[in-house]
Amino acid sequence: MADNSSDYRALFLNDVPMMDARAPVEFSKGAFPGVINLPLMNDLERQKVGTCYKQRGQDAAIQLGHQLVCGQVKDERVNAWIEFARANPQGYLYCFRGGLRSQTVQRWLKEAGVDYPRVLGGYKAMRTFLLDTLHEAVTECDIVVLGGMTGTGKTEVLTQLRNSVDLEGIANHRGSSFGKRATGQPAQIDFENRLAIDLLKKRAAGIEQFVLEDESRLVGSCNVPLELHQAMQGCAMVWLEDSFENRVERILGDYVINLCAEFITVKGEEQGFGLFAERLLQSLNNIHKRLGGERHQRLSGLMQAALEEQQRNGAVDLHRGWIEGLLGEYYDPMYAYQREHKAARIEFAGHQVEVLAYLRERSEQR
Helix, strand or coil, X not given: CCCCECCHHHHHHCCCCEXXXXXXXXXHHCCCCCCEECCCCCHHHHHXXXXXXXXXXXXXXXXXXXXXXXXXXXXXXXXXXXXXXXXCCCCEEECCCCCHHHHHHHHHHHHCCCCCCEECCHHHHHHHHHHHHHHHHHHHCEEEEEEECCCCCHHHHHXXXXXXXXXXXXXXXXXXXXXXCCCCCCCHHHHHHHHHHHHHXXXXXXXXEEEEECCCCEECCEECCHHHHHHHHHCEEEEECCCHHHHHHHHXXXXXXXXXXXXXXXXXXXXXXXHHHHHHHHHHHHCHHHHCHHHHHHHHHHHHHHHHHHHHHCXXXXXXXXXXXXXXXXXXXXXXHHHHHHHHHEEEEECHHHHHHHHHHXXXXX
């Protein structure tokens, strides 16, 4: 008989392939990276069995489950599990609590000649393990927050550090009102799971000090876990600086050139540009109230003219107009206020090369 496992740490550290036997609706609310959903029951079947369980008890629910998943339906599902098991001989299967569903899948596989292990405790136990991992990292590790004006290249710094945690990368969002990407964001639970696994792997590699970008509680639609966000409010800060011109060029690259290319890659040449233009204008509309009517109208006019020019001949020069206005009139005053408010926590400030050298040296001293 295959060895079932409760070594959640090893499962996540080694990216062990796993098959999730929960219903699609459960899977969509939260899952683990790279896991494949091959359910025992679909959403409707699960709902019927659940109702039966409440009204008539476990035996009747199990009987109904066998009636709903039989014949060709059962054969198709078992074949999909066999395919997964053969493609991933080192893998595991699980359901919500490691109970009836995963045991049924395991038994049916065994009857089909495939001996495949399951995760004891299932999704719930693994999720609890990851929440504990997150809590331990926040309480036991040193955290440094990287701040700086919009467009200074904070993400560029993070990608060059082995002890960084890229919250925006994990949330698939650039963090500002303009941060939405062409591809969607993970569900909240998925975001937390990915974050915990990232921390687990880094700590396993001996890292006990983490550098994170100074974020608000929300990164797009993803909430930074409260405990982590609170810890970030009181820890040491490093402030990244760059010239106004460099920041304009970086924003032009990230939010215009690269984002447009991303939309075209994901949505195709025909639809891509239109959706990119719509996203950019919507991002500006999102801060309409904070900008005020006159300023919003002026910047919106500059953005529309720039988008028309870009669509006509591919030139992006006109975009600098609204970027300069938005930085100078909106973001910079806001960040200058924040810097003043956080001044006591800032232990170092400098340009990219200096900040990288300082953060690397700081992590070695720990």
